[in-house]
Amino acid sequence: MTKRSMTKQFRRIAVLAIVMSFGGAGLAQAAEATMTEKEDPSDQGTYLGTPWVSGGVGESAREELMEEYDDYNLKLEFAVADGNYLADVAVNITTPDGTPVLRAFSTGPWLMTKLPAGRYEVSVNGFEKTFVQQVDVPSAGMETVIFNGWTKAGVAEATPGPSY
Incomplete structure (x- = not known):
C-alpha cells in the first residue's frame, strides 16, 4: 500500500468513525461514497x-x-x-x-x-x-x-x- 493510499484510508476510517457515532451504517456508507468521489481524483x-x-x-x-x-x-x-x-x-x-x-x-x-x-x-x-x-x-x-x-x-x- 502506498503512502498516499494509506493516508486516504486513514482519513476515510476517521470520517466513518465520526459519522457512525452520530448515525447509522447507511449514513456512513453514503458519506464514504461521497467522500471517495470528491477526495480521490484517480x-x-x-x-x-x-x-x-x-x-x-x-x-x-x-x-x-x-x-x-x-x-x-x-x-x-x-x-x-x-x-x-x-x-x-x-x-x-x-x-x-x-x-x-x-x-x-x-x-x-x-x-x-x-x-x-x-x-x-x-x-x-x-x-x-x-x-x-x-x-x-x-x-x-x-x-x-x-x-x-x-x-x-x-x-x-x-x-x-x-x-x-
Whole structure:
C-alpha cells in the first residue's frame, strides 16, 4: 500500500468513525461514497494481480500521481493530436501470445501499471477509435507510451464510452 493510499484510508476510517457515532451504517456508507468521489481524483485497482492507477485530470491530480511514479514501470498517456489530454479510455494489455495481463478503464489521461519486464501489446479504445502498440517494459525505470491519434473533431462526434 502506498503512502498516499494509506493516508486516504486513514482519513476515510476517521470520517466513518465520526459519522457512525452520530448515525447509522447507511449514513456512513453514503458519506464514504461521497467522500471517495470528491477526495480521490484517480482510480486504482488490480487485474489478475497487476496493479494499476489512473487519473491526472488537472495539474494537481497529475502531481499526486507523480508521487506514486516509483511504484510503476509503465505509463500510458492519452491525448488528442493537438496535445490536449483525453480521458475515458479502455486499456487492454496482453503478452505476445495473447494472454491477458491488464484490463482497465482510465478515467484520466494517465494510466500507470507495474508489469514484469518484457514485451507486451497495449490496445486502447475510446471515442470510437482503437490504437495498438507493442511495448517493451523495462526491469528498472519507467516506459512512457503516448497514444495521441484522436482528433478534436473525431472526439466531438464520437459516441462517448469505450468498448473492450
